[in-house]
Amino acid sequence: LDLSTFFLGRPLTSPLMNASGVWCNVNNQLNALAESKAGAMVTKSCTLLRRNGNPEPRYHTLAMGSINSMGLPNEGHQYYLDYAERHDYENKPLFFSIAGLTLDDNLTMVAQIQDAYTPAILELNLSCPNVPGKAQIAYDFEALDVILAEISAAYSRPFGIKLPPYFDIAHFDEVAEILNRYEKVSFITCINSIGNGLMIDINSETVLIKPKEGFGGIGGDYVLPTALANVNAFYQRCPKKSIIGCGGVSTGEHVFMHLLAGAGIVQVGTALYEEGPEIFVRLNIELAKIMKEKGYKTIREFQGKLKTI
Numbered sequence: 486l487d488l489s490t491f492f493l494g495r496p497l498t499s500p501l502m503n504a505s506g507v508w509c510n511v512n513n514q515l516n517a518l519a520e521s522k523a524g525a526m527v528t529k530s531c532t533l534l535r536r537n538g539n540p541e542p543r544y545h546t547l548a549m550g551s552i553n554s555m556g557l558p559n560e561g562h563q564y565y566l567d568y569a570e571r572h573d574y575e576n577k578p579l580f581f582s583i584a585g586l587t588l589d590d591n592l593t594m595v596a597q598i599q600d601a602y603t604p605a606i607l608e609l610n611l612s613c614p615n616v617p618g619k620a621q622i623a624y625d626f627e628a629l630d631v632i633l634a635e636i637s638a639a640y641s642r643p644f645g646i647k648l649p650p651y652f653d654i655a656h657f658d659e660v661a662e663i664l665n666r667y668e669k670v671s672f673i674t675c676i677n678s679i680g681n682g683l684m685i686d687i688n689s690e691t692v693l694i695k696p697k698e699g700f701g702g703i704g705g706d707y708v709l710p711t712a713l714a715n716v717n718a719f720y721q722r723c724p725k726k727s728i729i730g731c732g733g734v735s736t737g738e739h740v741f742m743h744l745l746a747g748a749g750i751v752q753v754g755t756a757l758y759e760e761g762p763e764i765f766v767r768l769n770i771e772l773a774k775i776m777k778e779k780g781y782k783t784i785r786e787f788q789g790k791l792k793t794i
């Protein structure tokens with residue numbers, strides 16, 4: 486069962502990890518991920534100060550996935566810096582996700598991470614809110630350019646970004662052109678939940694979650710094709726960057742698809758929320774079984790080797 490791989494020069498025992506936001510808000514969840522069979526882990530996107538997040542119900546399981554409008558509930562960035570200080574980096578790499586409410590908040594958090602000399606790897610959540618009334622940063626290409634310039638100037642180490650899905654080839658081209666101008670952006674995590682979906686309970690004739698009149702991010706089976714497309718689109722357009730795949734993973738076959746599409750690491754969100762950290766045992770076994778059946782001894786043999794017809 487050799488699922489070892491490398492990411493940003495770091496050895497991993499498995500290409501699997503959690504998606505930010507799932508099973509990573511508080512210490513007992515973070516400790517469970519550290520003890521799990523995941524090859525890496527990431528903290529919940531944090532803000533400068535602690536947040537309660539949105540009123541519940543704010544997450545709902547769907548027939549083929551999930552809908553959520555959590556509202557960035559988190560313990561505040563210092564809490565996760567304290568965890569990062571305790572983390573055993575020999576055991577597995579730790580990613581540190583931030584989603585500041587303003588550019589200044591992001592710069593303040595980045596400065597504190599910089600000063601903490603932590604080996605954690607920064608993942609900048611670009612679904613973080615922009616000026617109210619404007620699109621999220623990743624969909625506001627001017628704001629995207631500005632934040633990457635500012636963070637690149639403020640942070641001396643390589644970092645990565647978490648992107649929402651794009652649905653237009655011209656957008657893949659435009660965003661990749663921006664990203665390729667920032668060599669410190671060493672990896673791209675595709676995708677965050679598909680924004681502002683809506684699901685309905687026909688018995689009560691109501692929406693399923695309380696915030697935003699029921700509108701929320703969609704995860705799970707529904708998003709796999711979109712996730713694979715975004716992974717492969719940026720894998721092809723950003724040859725000097727690594728890709729982390731996220732979206733629609735609940736079996737070893739899905740993990741294999743993400744790796745084939747170009748992902749170096751594969752994150753699990755909705756399925757982890759439903760199954761818990763033991764899911765990494767199952768996914769590792771299922772991936773190893775597929776590799777064995779195909780005669781692959783290492784992930785490198787097939788990673789990014791998706792063929793067109």
Ligand SMILES: CC(C)(C)CCc1c(C(=O)O)[nH]c(=O)[nH]c1=O
Nearest residue numbers: 554555556557612613614678702
């Ligand atoms: C959507 C934001 C609240 C702006 C960021 C945090 C976040 C959340 C959340 O905390 O609601 N949910 C997601 O599926 N993805 C996210 O990136």
